[in-house]
Each structure stands twice: as structure tokens, then as C-alpha cells.
Amino acid sequence: MSIDRRALLAGTSCGFGYLALQALCHQQAFAATATASGLSAKRPPIAPRAKRVIFLCMSGGPAQMDTFDHKPQTTSKGHPGSVFAFDRHGESGLPISELLPETARHADQLCVINGMHADTGIHAQSFLQLHTGERLRKRPSLGSWISYGLGTENQNLPGFISLNTSKSSVYSSEFLPSIHNGTPIGVNGENMSTATINNIESDHLPMDAKRRQLDWVQSLNRQHVSSRAVDHQLNGVIESMELGFRMQAESPDLLDIRDETENTLRRYRVGKQTEQVGTCKVTDFGRQCLLARRFSEAGVRFVEVNHGSWDQHKNHRRDLRANCEATDAPIAALLDDLRQRGLLEDTLVIWGGEFGRPGLNPNDKKDETGHNANGFTFWLAGGGVKGGYVHGKTDATGARAVEGKVHFRDLHATILHLLGLPPNDLQYWHAGRHHRLTGPDGGKVVTDLFA
Template identity: 40%
Template sequence: MDSSITRRHWLQQFGMGLGGIAASQLLQRDFAAAAPAVSPNGGVPSGGVINPTHHAPKAKRVIYLFQAGGPSQLETWDYKPLLNEKQGEPLPDSVRQGQRLTGMSGNQAILPLAGSMYKFNRHGENGTWVSELMPHMAKQVDQIAVVKSMYTEAINHDPAITFLQTGNQLSGRPSIGSWLHYGLGSENDNLPTFVVLVTKGKGGQPLYSRLWGSGFLPARYQGVQFRSGKEPVLYLSNPPGISAGSRRNMLDRLNDLHQLEQDRLGDPALATRIEQYEMAYRMQSSVPDVANLADEPQRVKDLYGPDVSKPGSFAANCLLARRLAERGVRFIQLYHQGWDHHGNIPGGMKTQCRDTDQPSAALLQDLQQRGLLDDTLVIWGGEFGRTNYSQGTLTATNYGRDHHPRCFTMWMAGGGIQGGVNHGETCPFGYNVVSDGVHVRDFHATLLHLMGIDHHRLSVKFQGLDARLTGVEPARVVNEILA
């Protein structure tokens, strides 16, 4: 097609009204499923701009358990007995190497090394070290790849979270789920492709809707937040006195008005608008069904723990994530706040692990029992780690840890991930990566790879540049953790 032809002219020339646009969105997935797999690298058809995929995907969907605030790797996955041996001694300059500290601990006269007060034991076939705080995940270590050598440049929460979620420390870029929706399209017609669940009632660093926004991509690619309560999606229900038939009639007439406006202005945003209206109409029945956990067997609820009965809890959201996954939602983002432990590591970490350990393990077990884990990528981790020294006063029963971007731990499981792997290593002081470092961009490249996408080839023109989730600096797929 001649690039000089505008969208308006194209629509007029081929007689394709907004109703046709909405219909084409509904049929797109069916057409993709019927299309032949023409990629020489084993790619499969998709409903997005990457069609077929660049290579055979190992995962069809992602469940990302984001632990906002920065969980301490030293109390969870990265066992450092040397810190206990050197308890209270100053952090050696040879270990710090002049690296940047935050203003919260950078002015301390002494940075006293702080060992974990919690015991670690080996679990699984490969003897993975796991803290006693996570007895349920300890039983799942043969299913997961523990990446101990994550690192980032961002040392403060907002840019660090934004970096993990969008590939850039500055706001305004598309989130991971938006990139996947844009690249691969949807696997269902009646639910959003990208759903966000936030644990109810948790304090901590604020979360902003831009973290699941579409940035410079069209608005239809942004995440849809589900909430606990009678109305999981705001403004989805009909107002009092309005029937389903009345709403359908309203949408049809609104479509007619949009068609007139489209013929006059050729506004590309109108197609997105009508598509959102139509999706909202279909979601009126699908959302209450998927959000209703009452029909889950008691044995399944027991798997997730007692908090599953509390709407909006992390446990309830993990179970809801499984229900969304089995209904074809491509990207499910959970946010769980409260990991920012500048003080009271002993009490704070105990509470957070109690809330998240059993549900996280249950999600893996539930997915596996249903045959979904093989093609569902599950991710757990925060925006950075915590320091090996105590922020503020170190006592025998209490200590805190400041932000630490130089090394932290994440784990991944499911679609395309090799279970039982411990990847990367930090120094005996738990301060620097010493082998197999994994940058945030490498994490993003690996995620896209598992979904069948070459991260170099998924881009959008923005401000004169080919914008990508992995940016312009080098990024690599972490092949060592792939099955």
C-alpha cells in the first residue's frame, strides 16, 4: 500500500466502517490460528504485529509476581554465612569499591555488616539454599531457576520499578504487557489481554497506573486493573435501570456516530475507542465469572492458604491469576507491596514471606497439575536488592537494609525455563556480582525470547528512533536458564 494514503482514505476506499474494524479485531485471532506457520525458524501465527513469531515460543502467557519495594536477597535466596561471621564489622572499602549509596545510609560513619538472623538449608536435587522463611517455595526449587546475579543502575524505587516494568527509568514507555499485546495479540475475545492485580491493603512505595500503561502505543494495549469487591473492573456494570439490551442499542448508535466522525476527520483513535466499548460489553459477563472464586474446590483453596478467602489478598490474586491464565489472558501482572525494609528486617521479612510464600508455591503446583506450567512463564522478584550492611543501628535482634542495585535475586519457572538451576554468583559479602551477571535488559530479552520474539525485531518508531523494550544498549538472552 502507498504510504501516502491516510487511514481515512483507506477506510473510505475499501468501505471499512468502524463496525468492520471491531469485527476484524474479533476475527483476527481466528485468522491467525488458521494461517500456516511460515517461519523457517518454527515461528507460529499470532494476532499481533509479530506474525508469525520470530521462532517457536516456549511460553504462551506470563504471570509476573512483582514484589514492590525490593525484597532482601540475603534473607531469602542468597546465603552468605560470612556476614554472620563478620557481624558488626565495617563494610570493607575493597568490597564497596566506591559505589554509590543512597542518602539514607551514605552519611553513616560506619556501615556495619549484618548477617541474616534466619537459617538457610539446602533443598532439591541441586541443593538450592533457601531461607527458613519460605518452607513452601523450598519444596518447589526443582521447578524454578533462581537468578542470583540480577543487577540494575537504578538505586531509588520509582526509576527502578519503572525500569523493570517498561525497560526505561523514565516514565512514558510501554509496559511489558503492552509490548506483548502489541506484538502477539490476544488469545481470547472476552477478557483483556493484559490484566493487573494489586494486593489490597499493603503499604509501601506507591504504584502508578503508568507502570501498566501503553506509553506511546495505542491505549488499547494498556493493562486493565482488576479490583476486589463487587465491581472488579470500574464502570463496567450497567447503571441502575439500564438493561443489557439498552446498552447494546446505545453502542450500536454510538458506532453510527463514530462512523460519521471517522468519515469527517479520519481520527485513528476512534477505532481504539469503539473496540474498548465493545470489549467492555463482552466483559460484563466474562469478568464476574472469572473473578468469582466461590466455585473453586476447597482443596484448591487450601493449597493457596487461609488468606485466599480474603478478597484482594496476594493469595486470592494468585488463584485469580491461574483462572485468568487458563482463560487465555496473555500477561497477568501481580503487584505486592511492603518489601522496603530500611528497618525491622526480622519482623518485616517474616510478615512478607508469610503472605507470599505459600501462594507463590501453590500457583506453581496448581498450574502444573492442570498442565499449564509448561507454557506459562512465572516470574518472582522486585526492583533491586538490599545492602549487606545495616542501615542505622545494628542490634542482636534488629537491623535494616538500604537499597542495593548491584545484585539481587529473582526466580523464573514454567514455559521454557530449566528447573533446579542456580544461575549467577555474588561475592562472599553479597555485595557484587562475580559471575554470570543478568542485567534488567537481559531479563527482558529472555522474557521476549520465551514468547517467540527476537527483542531486536520488536520496535516502534518513536521520536525518530526505533524504540524497543530492551532499549538501544546491548542485551542478551540468558540461555543458561532455558530448558
């Protein structure tokens, strides 16, 4: 049966109207959800394996072949590979570098992903993609998406905290409601030993007077909102002001680590790193890890700690050793405490950076490396993942991932799934279309990592 142009248009016009109405309804539904949700704890749509995340972000590109991806020499001529010794640890026999003896004690808790790969070896772009799923455009960060999807377990604290952070783009909620923005503690090289949340503590007024003052300001804000169309950013500012007031009740005590024992401070090596060695910056990583434990224990959904830089273009051996010494014991202490307190089973710990590095040839005595986004390593621990397990592999010289490949999109999808969030369904309507962390193509959940 033939259909002429006039009949086709007449028959489909209602269909076009329906599609437009459907899009509008979707937009309104997502807007209503965003407005009502705030930081209230939400029931995940699927059964979660983890409740919270601690992301140990190693900026600069850790050298995977001298930490977790052993590449011994296989020819007499010599080829790029590992220049530090490895040993097998735990009942699983997980290979770990001599540079990480304390982390090695937790070999049977580590789920090592040796098949990671990314789209670019440019630091800024790959770092942004690691955090937001996008290399070039500003998008909400991983922690903001998780806060948006799950809220926080403690209404007196943010859903997302970023320690020793840099650019706001890596902790920004961008077009998500601003209540899901990361709260930075220590920015752009600030002394982490004294870093705090600004403007939380003040004694210029008693608390009841502060409450009355805020109530008056908020009444003006609500009048302003009532005279405008739906404005999620303005609503987010109102919620953020309320959160800031509530944070006075708990944040100062959590930031004050003087109640920790001397043994705890020693295990975390708090304040022990006092001088920069090559690319290894002074970040008081031990204090960061201790604060991460305290905030996670108090109910913060996502905490990111940062150490850099692992960008060892020259003096690879010296600088890599310094970076490992700065982070090894604090990470082990964090894992120790999470296990002893029963938190590791539902806390997902993530370690990794924006890409890896090419290996060195031990025979040519060079001590310089570059960038490698084609094959590198992340590891996970706790939160329902396998322990003492290696997923994926790179080729004999560590140049590229060849088995069990995991892209950042897949890593993001896997993290969201472990938290009970359907990764390709967690979306937000903005600028006329739905956006999601896993991008237009979506991400694959790597179920092989699950215990």
C-alpha cells in the same frame, strides 16, 4: 580520485531522498500493523517456549540474602550476609531460606537468577525501569508490549491484567494503541477481597439493547475516524469499547471465586491476611494468585500480581518474615495448580522486585537495611526455563553481581524471546523513530536459562 563538494552533493541527493522515503514507509507500515492488529491472537515469529506470563511483583526490594541468595559468614569478624537459616531442597539441592517452606517444595522448578542488577536504587525510577525499560520517561509497560506482539488468546478478555496495582505508568500502553493498556483490578490500596473491574456488570438494560446502544455510539465514532488522519489512539478507544462489551460475557464469572473448593481457598490462603505487620501490607495475595490462575487459564496473555512493601529499612527480621508468610503459601499453591493442570510448561512465572537489599551482619545485632541495585535476585519457573538451576552470583557479602550478570534489559529480552518475540525487533514507530522495550542499546537473551 578526488570528489569536489558539488559532485558529492549531486551524487548523494537521491540517497537522502531514498532514506527519507524509507523512513516514511516504515512509519506507515508500523501504523498499519498497529491499526489492524488489535487483540487478535498472532503467530509469534520464532518458536515460543511460553504462551503466557504471570508476574509476581514484589515491590519495595526483597532481601535476596534472606530468601534465595545464601551468604553465610566466612570470617570470624563477621560481615553482611544472611541472618535467616537456609537449607537445600529438591533433587537439585537449591538453597532456599527457612522463611519460604512452601515455595521450597518447588525448588526443582525454580530458575534462580542471582546476578540481577539495575541502574538505580531509587524506588520509583527502578520500579518504572523494571516495568517499562525506562527510568524517567513514560513508556509502554512489559505487559502492553507482549499484548501488542501476541494479542490475547481470548477475545472476550484483555491481553493484560494488573492486580493490586499502583501508578498507571506501570500498566500503561503509553503510545501503543490503547487496547493494549493493562486492565487494573484493585488500585492504590483498594481492598483486594472486593476489588473488581468497574462498569462491567449492569442490569439496567438487556444485552440486546446494550448492543444496539453501543452500535449507535460506534457508528458516530467511525464517522469521526473517517474525517481524520490516521489516529491510533482513537481507534484504540473504539476497540476498547468493543472489548468492554465482550468482557461482560466472561469477566464476572472469573472474578467470582465462590465456585472454588474450600480446600483451594485454604491452600491459597484467600482472605487470611487481615492485619498489616510493619511494611507488609494487607493485599489478599492469595486471592490475587488465584485470580491470576483463573485469568491465565481463560486466555489472558499477561497477568501481574503485586505485594508490598518489602522495603524493610527497620525491623528487617519481623517485616521480612511477615512478607514471606503472606506470599509463600499462595505462590506454592499457584505453582501446584499450574503443574497439575498442565499449564506450567507453557506459562512463564516471574518473581522479583525493583532491586534488592544489603545484608545484615549477625554479629552487630542491627536490624536495618537499605537498597541495593548492584546485585539481587529474580526467579523464573515454567515456560521453557531450567528448573533447580542457579544463574549468576554475587560477591561474598552480596554487595554486587560478579558472574552471570543480568540487567532489566536482558531480562525483558529473555522474556520476549521465550514468548516467541524477537526482543530487539519488536518495535513501534512514535515521535519520528522506532521504540522498543529493550531500549536503544537492546537487550541480551540469556539462553543459559533455557531448558
